[in-house]
Amino acid sequence: MTALEQSRHIATAIPGPRSAALTDRKAAAVSRAVGNTMPVYAARAAGGIVEDVDGNRFIDLGSGIAVTTIGNAAPRVVEAVRAQVADFTHTCFMITPYEGYVEVAEHLNRLTPGSGEKRSALFNSGAEAVENAVKVARSYTHKTAVVAFDHAYHGRTNLTMALTAKSMPYKSGFGPFAPEVYRAPLSYPYRDGLISKELGTDGELAAERALTVIEKTVGAANLAAVIIEPVQGEGGFVVPADGFLPALVAWCRDNDVVFIADEVQTGFARTGAWFACEHEGIEPDLIVTAKGIADGLPLSAVTGRAEIMDAPHVSGLGGTYGGNPVACAAALATIETIELDGLIDRARHIEKVMKDRLGRLQAEDDRIGDVRGRGAMIAVELVRSGSADPDPALTSQLAAAAHAAGVIVLTCGTFGNVLRFLPPLTISDELLLEGLDVLAQLLADL
Incomplete structure (x- = not known):
């Protein structure tokens, strides 16, 4: 051609x-x-x-x-996919596993922010990975509530629609939604600055506003996880003011709440770092990835601290197509391309x-x-x-x-x-x- x-x-x-x-x-x-x-x-x-x-x-x-x-x-992806298709297209990792899945997990554990021991699990879509991250957090904390933020977008499944803030076209007419999902105000520097210059530039002040809402309407004792996009996607590419994300992470650490970074849109070099969290120097407990992970093939992942990722019972995570071998081959070639080029x-x-x-x-x-x-x-x-x-x-x-x-x-x-x-x-x-x-x-x- x-x-x-x-x-x-x-x-x-x-x-x-x-x-x-x-x-x-x-x-x-x-x-x-x-x-x-x-x-x-x-x-x-x-x-x-x-x-x-x-x-x-x-x-x-x-x-x-x-x-x-x-x-x-991309040439490396095309070559890797052709080779994998010629070997096999599917066996189901839960039945007869294969090296590609393990290798993708190893790379994710290496590349995602965080110095401690990590584990990964692979899925098909960003929404599916978000749901599994919430499952993992609930299993680990034995708590149920989840907080998302104004303007958030996390997917189109029932739970992720509940996490998503925008009604049309994502939620309208599709309820009722999953319970125990709450919303807090985001740091939105442009619009916050119309209210107060200090609020628009001081991320710690914006975090204090959000945490007050969380403490009053949910309570740390009930809260399994806080989930946020480090740079919002569908919500308008909103970059929180400096200090907002670190303040949220610190509060989560102090209150036994799992901090989930939804890096579905921001991951894999998109923001000028492997992951957008790196710009703020934070280490999420769990990171959700998809989109850019495999150059167009359906693949997603949850990566995080080993003790959290290992909390669910054996066979509690999985799915027929999760970590499909062809998608894994594409992901490995994608990571190689980002690094070498x-x-x-x-x-x-x-x-x-x-x-x-x-x-x-x-x-x-x-x-x-x-x-x-x-x-x-x-x-x-x-x-x-x-x-x-x-x-x-x-x-x-x-x-x-x-x-x-x-x-x-x-x-x-x-x-x-x-x-x-x-x-x-x-x-x-x-x-x-x-x-x-x-x-x-x-x-x-x-």
Whole structure:
């Protein structure tokens, strides 16, 4: 197969005729509850480009929601998957185990923050791993309550919907939800700063606010776990103020509460570190990973302190497909690629390039209320001119215009007013800047 040209190219109307025909087929065959961000059907993807079935090439600033961090069809992953498929595709690790699962666990134990002895268990999706992390915490503490935070997103299963803060489209009409789930206020520097400059910049003060709510509404004696995304994903790429996460960890340690870091979106070099927790120097009790772990193959994990991970009874954790051998082969190749190709440094470089360009755009346009994020996980929060009021209509219009112009961008945020950028770390600076320049022109046009 020929290499995919790394350039933006619009050959047809969006959608083109083949994508339009597939859209009709989807309407007749697929539940309407499964939505799409863009009306185009992918045919190939590599580097920083996704090509559709009509030959249109799009600059990829989404990475399949932070999954293809090392680029689509990464050579080492392709080779590893082909070799594993030729050997066997499945035996079930709980029946006849295999080395790949053990090796992935060994790498996770090595790479995740924390100096003590660790253990891992593998699953299929981020939501499944979150549920298992809560199971482990409850087994270890013999307590039941769990605290999540404002603007949180943890998945679409029953328990993870309860942990998720946003109703539409994730929760509305799907209850009742799992009990013993409580919510605390997050440190949201941009919006907290509208209330108080000190609250917006002092993470320890924001943590004190959250912990007061937790102590009054739940009580440490009932609390099994606190779960948080070190940088929020669907909630708007919110980076808590410095000191917020360490204060939560310290309180959890003092009160026999398991601290769970949901690194599903932030893990595996995405934020310019192996894991976003490293930016704050914290060591979670349990870390949940998925998305970027296997370059597009379904795999997730829970990794944590050995005494916590070993608390459930034998056979209490598992699943038919958990740690599938093909996905494990992809994960090993993904980790190798990140290490050998210096992709953590690349993520830091992408952060500098994006924040510089978006910062200049913010200085020219007061509809950009905030530019934030870490590594190749950057967002802009859009507001109405002259205010800090969220502008979801502008956000939706800008995203749609970008799609039509050949740039894949995603929206997020509780108020629907955040554009998020998750480029693959293999994207060129030229494509990255071209994508941002297209957005800048479209924003001016709007």
